[in-house]
Amino acid sequence: MKPVLAVEDLTVTIGTRRGPAHAVAGVDWAVQPGQTLALVGESGSGKSMSVLAATGLAPRTARVTGRVHLLDAELTGVTEERRRRLRGRHVGFVFQDPMTSLNPVLAVGRQVTEAAEEHLGLTRRAARSRAVELLDMVGIPSAGQRVDAYPHQFSGGMRQRVVIAMALACEPDLLIADEPTTALDVTTQAQIVDLIGDLQRRLGTAVVWITHDLGVVAGIADTVAVMYAGRILEQGPVDAVFGAPSHPYTGALLAARPDPTADGADLVTIAGAPPSPLELPAGCAFWPRCPVRGDARCAHELPPLVPVSAGHQVRTFYPQPSDGERR
Amino acid sequence: MNQRQRADHELGTVVPADGGMPTQREPAEVVAELDDLAVWFPTPTGVVRAVDGVSLRVRRGETLGLVGESGSGKSTTGLALLRLVEPTSGSVRVAGQDVTRWSRRRLRAFRRRVAMVFQDPQASLDPRLTIGASIAEPLIVHRLTDGGAARRRRVDELLGMVGLRSDLADRHPHELSGGQRQRVGIARALAGEPDLIVLDEPIASLDLSVQAQIMNLLRRLQRELRLTYLFIAHDLAAVEHMSDRMAVMYLGRIVESGTPAQIWRDPAHPYTAALLSAVPVADPQVERGRRRIILGGDVPSPVDPPGGCRFRTRCPQARPACAETDPVLTEVDPNHRAACLFAREAVRAMRW
Numbered sequence: 001m002k003p004v005l006a007v008e009d010l011t012v013t014i015g016t017r018r019g020p021a022h023a024v025a026g027v028d029w030a031v032q033p034g035q036t037l038a039l040v041g042e043s044g045s046g047k048s049m050s051v052l053a054a055t056g057l058a059p060r061t062a063r064v065t066g067r068v069h070l071l072d073a074e075l076t077g078v079t080e081e082r083r084r085r086l087r088g089r090h091v092g093f094v095f096q097d098p099m100t101s102l103n104p105v106l107a108v109g110r111q112v113t114e115a116a117e118e119h120l121g122l123t124r125r126a127a128r129s130r131a132v133e134l135l136d137m138v139g140i141p142s143a144g145q146r147v148d149a150y151p152h153q154f155s156g157g158m159r160q161r162v163v164i165a166m167a168l169a170c171e172p173d174l175l176i177a178d179e180p181t182t183a184l185d186v187t188t189q190a191q192i193v194d195l196i197g198d199l200q201r202r203l204g205t206a207v208v209w210i211t212h213d214l215g216v217v218a219g220i221a222d223t224v225a226v227m228y229a230g231r232i233l234e235q236g237p238v239d240a241v242f243g244a245p246s247h248p249y250t251g252a253l254l255a256a257r258p259d260p261t262a263d264g265a266d267l268v269t270i271a272g273a274p275p276s277p278l279e280l281p282a283g284c285a286f287w288p289r290c291p292v293r294g295d296a297r298c299a300h301e302l303p304p305l306v307p308v309s310a311g312h313q314v315r316t317f318y319p320q321p322s323d324g325e326r327r
Numbered sequence: 328m329n330q331r332q333r334a335d336h337e338l339g340t341v342v343p344a345d346g347g348m349p350t351q352r353e354p355a356e357v358v359a360e361l362d363d364l365a366v367w368f369p370t371p372t373g374v375v376r377a378v379d380g381v382s383l384r385v386r387r388g389e390t391l392g393l394v395g396e397s398g399s400g401k402s403t404t405g406l407a408l409l410r411l412v413e414p415t416s417g418s419v420r421v422a423g424q425d426v427t428r429w430s431r432r433r434l435r436a437f438r439r440r441v442a443m444v445f446q447d448p449q450a451s452l453d454p455r456l457t458i459g460a461s462i463a464e465p466l467i468v469h470r471l472t473d474g475g476a477a478r479r480r481r482v483d484e485l486l487g488m489v490g491l492r493s494d495l496a497d498r499h500p501h502e503l504s505g506g507q508r509q510r511v512g513i514a515r516a517l518a519g520e521p522d523l524i525v526l527d528e529p530i531a532s533l534d535l536s537v538q539a540q541i542m543n544l545l546r547r548l549q550r551e552l553r554l555t556y557l558f559i560a561h562d563l564a565a566v567e568h569m570s571d572r573m574a575v576m577y578l579g580r581i582v583e584s585g586t587p588a589q590i591w592r593d594p595a596h597p598y599t600a601a602l603l604s605a606v607p608v609a610d611p612q613v614e615r616g617r618r619r620i621i622l623g624g625d626v627p628s629p630v631d632p633p634g635g636c637r638f639r640t641r642c643p644q645a646r647p648a649c650a651e652t653d654p655v656l657t658e659v660d661p662n663h664r665a666a667c668l669f670a671r672e673a674v675r676a677m678r679w
């Protein structure tokens with residue numbers, strides 16, 4: 001199957017006052033039609049920047065290299081105008097804070113179909129009934145009346161539903177969801193996760209879902225890529241990565257979460273903090289914090305991404321045994 | 328005392344029902360106590376009933392966890408214990424004293440008794456002050472150390488307790504990582520040797536690997552210094568891990584309380600059951616096999632809470648009686664209480 005979006009050797013370097021920041025230092029991933037790819041990792045690991053750069057939305061101060069394919073089109077090297085049109089037609093976005101996507105002084109119905117009017121050539125009348133349909137689809141009660149309401153008249157969860165309706169208005173092939181539930185309560189998060197999964201099944205949309213919540217990943221992802229300091233340390237089918245984590249970082253991250261079924265002993269921690277993107281180490285970026293640290297290569301040589309099982313790859317000189325005992 | 332007060336007055340303590348001598352070991356002294364507390368805020372659009380009849384007790388050396396959706400009144404409850412909000416009715420007792428009606432002047436010395444750690448360590452530290460000066464501030468305000476040398480020694484000691492090198496004292500907050508800043512917030516809270524520390528979402532803004540560091544630190548300090556915590560968080564797994572007892576809030580009320588094990592294994596209130604079913608677990612196989620209770624709609628406005636049971640507008644098990652009667656916290660097991668007319672029964676019905 002042909003992926004909806006694929007990136008190859010993507011790098012993003014951002015010029016800052018203190019020098020170049022290596023926000024994304026070479027990542028490869030692809031998302032298949034109807035599937036969900038989850039990008040996980042701690043704050044600053046390059047999750048958002050990699051999808052922004054892939055869709056041509058990196059900041060002006062950023063230098064982007066690598067290749068990006070959106071369906072049949074190669075996105076790198078096309079004009080900004082063409083990229084904007086491809087993006088508008090094929091990609092929908094949902095961000096953490098719904099208010100970054102919503103105009104506070106415009107009725108929600110108009111906003112939902114604004115892009116669709118342009119990309120699908122809808123008339124104003126048709127757009128309004130489409131807006132009601134979309135709001136209804138994302139579970140806004142009495143959509144026919146709420147279509148003329150303003151964002152401030154909605155709760156946070158309802159606003160995020162409006163943004164999802166907006167993102168799906170053009171029937172995109174790909175939905176990019178950057179921490180769409182992080183600001184929401186768990187019960188509201190469950191509603192939104194449920195909604196996106198349901199729409200995805202009905203519409204066949206591919207999803208790239210960015211989060212730092214491993215629990216959310218376990219529920220939504222087909223494949224997962226674990227990012228750290230601008231690189232992918234481990235990726236593969238979600239069952240393989242969670243069931244048999246092979247990188248010491250993935251294992252430690254999974255063990256750091258409190259487990260309500262465990263005995264309440266102290267949590268496993270990872271000492272220290274990730275490196276600054278201004279000074280990435282020459283070797284493995286996780287080396288200073290790594291409990292394994294096999295030999296001197298770890299500090300000086302970048303470990304390659306090596307396969308450990310079907311579709312499951314890991315960037316370490318010391319893949320951890322997958323006996324499942326450590327969890 | 329009205330019925331509600333009576334029912335949840337003993338929230339999770341080990342005092343026997345007849346009020347006589349404890350059967351097992353002597354329970355630790357009560358450090359903080361809220362009795363039928365209401366905190367209402369007048370606003371242009373009506374009176375917000377942020378906290379509307381909450382009773383709880385925290386005993387020395389223990390952690391009481393508080394969970395609930397955004398806006399359910401967790402922070403306001405915490406602020407009431409510091410007397411940083413004005414109680415509308417009910418009472419606040421700390422270290423044996425009723426401080427409900429204390430004047431601002433009298434409260435000044437009291438403020439040392441209860442400390443608070445906030446979610447965003449960036450916002451709670453003065454960006455112009457060095458870390459050392461921030462930690463020294465409560466020492467100066469409450470005149471806890473004699474002279475500069477003693478103060479510096481104490482600052483060093485506090486930094487050491489939270490696992491920070493003493494040379495960080497000369498840095499400014501922006502030069503620290505989020506986890507380091509939160510350690511400074513904790514050091515500041517420890518400075519006044521408080522009876523109670525209110526931890527309001529202390530790990531919410533931190534990375535996963537750093538969250539575990541901070542939780543371990545808080546637990547170690549509690550063991551070593553016999554600290555007493557009110558631990559407020561959205562993250563149910565964190566509350567379960569940290570707490571000796573926990574309480575679940577909904578629309579200004581406690582709807583269920585008990586030990587984490589009781590609540591996790593056998594929730595008695597439909598809201599708690601829905602909340603627990605919504606917590607994602609980092610195991611794809613478990614997630615695939617799980618049945619979620621998806622609640623419909625939104626939390627009603629605290630200006631105009633529903634009559635009868637406050638949860639009935641979203642409760643999958645609401646029945647006609649739920650609109651008539653406001654359920655009180657009632658014991659379902661020893662030290663396990665729920666405010667539902669059909670406690671347990673409703674949860675069981677939801678599982679089918």
Ligand SMILES: Nc1ncnc2c1ncn2[C@@H]1O[C@H](COP(=O)(O)OP(=O)(O)OP(=O)(O)O)[C@@H](O)[C@H]1O
Pocket residue numbers: 014015016021022023024041042043044045046047048049050059212277
């Ligand atoms: N406009 C910018 N200028 C300079 N550096 C930036 C800019 N935007 C992002 N960065 C840096 O790039 C790196 C990657 O950032 P990115 O936003 O992709 O992280 P993330 O994984 O999405 O983190 P989070 O979980 O916090 O959203 C970070 O170190 C960040 O500080």
Ligand SMILES: Nc1ncnc2c1ncn2[C@@H]1O[C@H](COP(=O)(O)OP(=O)(O)OP(=O)(O)O)[C@@H](O)[C@H]1O
Pocket residue numbers: 368369370375376377378395396397398399400401402403404629
């Ligand atoms: N000073 C105030 N004036 C008016 N309303 C207030 C004030 N403080 C809090 N509220 C309201 O009281 C209710 C309870 O707020 P509180 O901050 O205690 O909730 P919370 O449970 O801590 O929520 P969160 O999880 O979002 O922090 C909310 O509806 C809030 O908007």
Ligand code: SF4
Pocket residue numbers: 596597598636637638639640642643644645646649654666667668669670673
């Ligand atoms: S009292 Fe009724 S509405 Fe309230 S939680 Fe129980 S069953 Fe639901």
Ligand SMILES: [Mg+2]
Pocket residue numbers: 047048049178
């Ligand atoms: Mg991001």
Ligand SMILES: [Mg+2]
Pocket residue numbers: 401402403527
């Ligand atoms: Mg709060």
